[in-house]
Amino acid sequence: MPDKRHVEVSINGETYSGEVEPRLLLSDFIRHEAGLTGTHVGCEHGVCGACTIQLDGEAVRSCLLFAVQADGRQVRTVEGMTEGLPEGELHPLQQAFHETHGLQCGFCTPGFLMSLEPVLLEEGELTDREIRERLAGNLCRCTGYQNIVAAVKLARERVSAPASGANED
Amino acid sequence: MKPPVFDYHDPETVEEALDLLAEHGDEGKLLAGGQSLVPLLNFRLARPENLIDLNRLGSLTGIRREHGSLQIGAMTRQSTMEHSALVAENWPLLTEALSYVAHAQIRNRGTIGGSVAHADPAAELPVAFSALDSRVRVRSARAERTIEISDLFVTHLTTTLEPDELLVGIEVDPVPERTGHAFVEFARRHGDFALGGAAVLLTLDSSGSCERAAIALLGAAPIPVRATDAEQALVGAAIDEKAIAAAADAAIADISPTGDIHGSAEYRRDLCRVMVRRAIAAANRRAKGEPEPESSNGVID
Numbered sequence: 001m002p003d004k005r006h007v008e009v010s011i012n013g014e015t016y017s018g019e020v021e022p023r024l025l026l027s028d029f030i031r032h033e034a035g036l037t038g039t040h041v042g043c044e045h046g047v048c049g050a051c052t053i054q055l056d057g058e059a060v061r062s063c064l065l066f067a068v069q070a071d072g073r074q075v076r077t078v079e080g081m082t083e084g085l086p087e088g089e090l091h092p093l094q095q096a097f098h099e100t101h102g103l104q105c106g107f108c109t110p111g112f113l114m115s116l117e118p119v120l121l122e123e124g125e126l127t128d129r130e131i132r133e134r135l136a137g138n139l140c141r142c143t144g145y146q147n148i149v150a151a152v153k154l155a156r157e158r159v160s161a162p163a164s165g166a167n168e169d
Numbered sequence: 170m171k172p173p174v175f176d177y178h179d180p181e182t183v184e185e186a187l188d189l190l191a192e193h194g195d196e197g198k199l200l201a202g203g204q205s206l207v208p209l210l211n212f213r214l215a216r217p218e219n220l221i222d223l224n225r226l227g228s229l230t231g232i233r234r235e236h237g238s239l240q241i242g243a244m245t246r247q248s249t250m251e252h253s254a255l256v257a258e259n260w261p262l263l264t265e266a267l268s269y270v271a272h273a274q275i276r277n278r279g280t281i282g283g284s285v286a287h288a289d290p291a292a293e294l295p296v297a298f299s300a301l302d303s304r305v306r307v308r309s310a311r312a313e314r315t316i317e318i319s320d321l322f323v324t325h326l327t328t329t330l331e332p333d334e335l336l337v338g339i340e341v342d343p344v345p346e347r348t349g350h351a352f353v354e355f356a357r358r359h360g361d362f363a364l365g366g367a368a369v370l371l372t373l374d375s376s377g378s379c380e381r382a383a384i385a386l387l388g389a390a391p392i393p394v395r396a397t398d399a400e401q402a403l404v405g406a407a408i409d410e411k412a413i414a415a416a417a418d419a420a421i422a423d424i425s426p427t428g429d430i431h432g433s434a435e436y437r438r439d440l441c442r443v444m445v446r447r448a449i450a451a452a453n454r455r456a457k458g459e460p461e462p463e464s465s466n467g468v469i470d
């Protein structure tokens with residue numbers, strides 16, 4: 001049995017530490033050690049995108065990283081999206097998924113949200129084709145993707161437009 | 170679907186990594202982006218006793234121009250090169266090839282060195298680097314050497330790197346004036362490994378005839394291959410439909426791709442011909458500075 005290593009991973013701003021085997025996947029650290037089961041695991045070989053998280057702000061597959069590689073780094077998972085919001089309120093991207101029926105069973109949704117959150121901040125217009133390319137790394141077996149494209153558009157509109165009421169004189 | 174047990178090493182200097190590699194090279198594996206290796210570990214198709222993680226080696230990252238040539242550190246992420254203005258302006262073939270590699274989440278981790286060292290016959294970057302006559306820089310605790318890309322690939326997932334050698338970087342010479350580029354491929358779904366493809370660089374003389382041609386094929390063999398007969402057929406010719414068709418025929422004359430459930434050998438051969446034709450046409454158009462057609466990726470579908 002190889003030596004365990006001490007790791008400290010900041011997930012959504014909170015530090016989770018533990019002694020782990022080097023072979024422990026980051027996805028399993030997040031789910032089993034940190035108990036954050038919003039991150040889903042589908043294929044464990046990089047294809048489905050269900051396990052997508054953000055590592056230092058970039059969307060990556062957590063099933064293709066080891067927990068020891070996240071030592072001292074910042075991880076963001078789906079649970080972090082509502083942090084700082086009033087109880088019951090959703091992140092604009094989650095709200096848009098909800099309104100446009102961008103999810104059915106919801107298994108793929110956390111991965112889509114983690115992949116697409118950085119897309120909300122991309123400057124300039126995005127064509128439908130470009131939006132589809134942004135979500136091509138995530139598989140969904142239920143929706144047929146149309147409504148996910150619609151959700152991205154709606155959320156981008158809302159995020160780029162000043163929030164209603166904020167500009168009233 | 171969990172990786173087997175291994176000893177984990179995360180050296181902080183290249184020298185340390187080379188010593189570890191000298192010690193464990195035979196039963197060890199280097200871990201770069203992990204986007205090819207970790208799936209193999211998860212499936213237990215690979216069971217290295219030691220894993221040497223390169224991710225702390227900051228000195229292996231970065232993209233620079235030195236004496237006109239492009240120097241890419243092995244640990245540079247695919248996404249970094251994809252967004253590099255220096256590369257897009259001067260070596261746009263690489264930018265275009267990257268647009269076909271996997272998905273953004275994978276390119277955020279996958280490295281340029283890993284893409285080359287892994288020697289996947291369906292990968293885009295080895296083909297683009299072949300068309301560009303690139304060189305790879307390699308180090309071991311024993312020595313340092315430079316390998317021409319044409320001497321690097323042996324077969325499917327196999328290179329001429331020794332077990333104790335680390336690929337530290339890739340060098341690409343400047344592309345001549347009046348050169349058009351094109352990377353074209355066909356895959357069942359965007360982001361999948363391709364069934365066939367071609368990378369082309371065409372340099373035109375002032376009269377518009379072809380002065381120099383480089384054509385590299387994806388999916389024609391277990392390694393990237395240069396279609397030298399087709400390249401020679403183009404040199405000196407005015408690039409018209411007839412010349413393009415003749416070059417595409419020449420490109421597939423000697424290839425014998427391996428068929429599998431995704432496509433028979435015959436289908437793949439024909440696909441290569443079509444990819445070469447499209448890539449030459451697009452490179453020619455770009456060399457002449459003609460506008461891009463409306464369709465995807467600047468290449469006619």
Ligand SMILES: Cc1cc2nc3c(=O)[nH]c(=O)nc-3n(C[C@H](O)[C@H](O)[C@H](O)COP(=O)(O)OP(=O)(O)OC[C@H]3O[C@@H](n4cnc5c(N)ncnc54)[C@H](O)[C@@H]3O)c2cc1C
Nearest residue numbers: 046199201202203204205206271279280283284286292336
């Ligand atoms: C779902 C999915 C789809 C993909 N689609 C594509 C695609 O369409 N096209 C494509 O080209 N790739 C694709 N890939 C693979 C991806 O591009 C990989 O990132 C890349 O091939 C390997 O780079 P890496 O840095 O991840 O290498 P790793 O996985 O870390 O390593 C791969 C191999 O190279 C060796 N190695 C790595 N770095 C060095 C070095 N510096 N010196 C010596 N040996 C080294 C390792 O030991 C290992 O054997 C896909 C991957 C996934 C998961």
Ligand code: FES
Nearest residue numbers: 042043044049063
């Ligand atoms: S579980 Fe990680 S990509 Fe499928």
Ligand code: FES
Nearest residue numbers: 104106140141142
């Ligand atoms: S909502 Fe069921 S897989 Fe996407």
